[in-house]
Amino acid sequence: MKKFLAITTSLLSLGLVFFGLHNSKAIMIDTSSVHPGEYIQIEGSPAIYFITQNRERQYFTAAWIFKCYQTDYSNVVIFPKNSNLDELAASAAQGVVPPxxxxxxxxxxxxxxxxxxxxxxxxxxxxxxxxxxxxxxxxxxxxxxxxxxxxxxxxxxxxxxxxxxxxxTNTPTPLPPVTLTPTPTSTTSTTPQIHTTLWKPSPGTTWQWQLDSVPQDNFVNAEVYDIDLFEATAADVQKLHDAGKKVICYVNVGAWENWRSDAENFSTSTLGKNYDGWEGEKWLDIRATETVYPILQKRFDDCAEKGFDGLEPDNMDGYQNETGFPITLNQQLTFNKWLAEEAHKRGLSIGLKNDQDQAKDLFSSFDFAITEDCVEGEWCEDVSVFSLNNKAVFQAEYTDTGIDFDQACSDAEDLRYSAILKHRNLDAFVQTCN
Incomplete structure (x- = not known):
């Protein structure tokens, strides 16, 4: 693969091949724990590196290319975001591995x-x-x-x-197998604890979505429960864990809700137009990094502290709505990627909620997807990039639309989605495809 040295050199000259940013918040990693024959990845980055016997780096630009050579993704050692790997960053880059x-x-x-x-x-x-x-x-x-x-x-x-x-007509020759060493740990930090292993639900994972109340008993036969951050306690989350469930934390990140306990923390300058159809809600100015971001970070902290496994950020598509703010597509992308980074810092997986038009730009940053009314809106296939990359798509349809749910289930099976039928108020009622 030495013929691809020039390609990697080009990437290096553009500043696009790196292991971690060297800054005051970098996490110090003992690079002696990275051994030849290992595959490594920085959390949140699509790139995977193979370390050769000479400690040179072969560069897979995406997971799908890596999977052509190695079928076992568990062989990849994942380092926390912003890991300081100066020694390896300075080592020779042997080449980009082609598809x-x-x-x-x-x-x-x-x-x-x-x-x-x-x-x-x-x-x-x-x-x-x-x-x-x-x-x-x-x-x-x-x-x-x-x-x-x-x-x-x-x-x-x-x-x-x-x-x-x-x-x-042929398939790529597998690269050498690896023997894993213990996952690297970071030095003490005042930021929320970073976990190198995130919960990543696969296609077909069953789920229940219940936001109007916290389930206490008689849990439905679902592997995942999606419940409200503010309504649930740590004990509620633990009860679901004890029942063998994974638990997703619902957080509204794009709209203000006047009944939330932290509603008064938002500056009035960040509150936009009323959210049509939802009394007591107003759109948020997601560009207000100095005022909105810290409140959302606190909410994410609360999700992590209560023991949730994942996060559902709602209203991630303000740029397509009449919010009262001139939010652009790129500003929405920046905000949504920031949400993913913040969730991952706290050991939380995160789903892309609706925002189907940005799915192809964002799927690598998110761990699953959640859809509402995609059958009625005729856009279900727009998020298929998730299931094609072995990431779950949790699909919710509503009884008030009058859709043919049997047909929706058939289509969901073809797409490898997890479809359910719900009341619009997201109470305990659920109809599954099975």
Missing amino acids: GAGCGLAKSPSSPSVYAFDAVGTRHKIKDEATAYALYGATWAKQIHDMPDFIISLFPIGTPLDNTTPIV
Whole structure:
């Protein structure tokens, strides 16, 4: 793979290949605990590195490329975000690992062109949908992975595919297996404890969503409960844990609610238009980093301290609504990525709530997705990037829409979603597909 040294050098010159930012908040890691033959990853980063016998780094730009070479993702040692790995950052970068033959297809966000890769990393443009169907079958569209423009441009372009002879017939040769060492630990910090292992629900995980009250007994047959932060106590969360459930913490991050105990902490300048259909709610100015962010951080702290496993942030799509503030798409992306970072700092997994138009930009930062009314809105497939990457999609439909729930269940099964039918007030009622 030494031929890819120039590619990695280009990434280094752009400041895009790194292990951790060296700043006052960096977590000091003993790099002697990182051994040749190991795969390592920084929490929140899609990149995975293979450490060679010479302590050189081979760079997988995304998990889907890594999985072409190694099927066992548990072999990856995950370091906390902002880990200080100066020794390895200064070591030689041997090369970017290409999407090998048989890995799948790729496209960049800025172009409709779809590429296949050969055994040496050359990309070949697929001429049209008919060619894609002939070469890769009826599921060819589901084999496409998003690849950032600056990454895909690093691989040379070969002859376009315009015939029925597949370019790829082999699969990548697996890299050496690894023997894991204990997960690195950080030095004492005043910030919330960082866990290197997050709960990451897989497609098909069953769930119950109950926000109007805290369940006390007669739990439904579901692996996950999603309940309200302010209503639940640590004892309530523990009771669900004792029953074998994982517990998600509901937090409204994009709208102000006048009945919350911390409602008076929000500056009136950050409160926008009334939230149509929901009395007592107003949109929040998510750009107010100095005033809104600390309140949300405190809420996330409370989720972690009560023992929740994951977090449901509500109203993450203000940029598409009449909030009273000129929130842009990029400002929403920045805010949503910040939410994911803050959750992960506290050992909480986090779901992308609705915001389907940004799913492809955000799925790598989030651990699962939650949808409402996607059948009625005809956008369920817009978040399929999650299930395609082995991340759960918790789908909720409502009784007041009159949808055909049997058909919704059939479609959800095809997409590998976990669909339930609920009352709009999210009481204990639930109808499952099974």
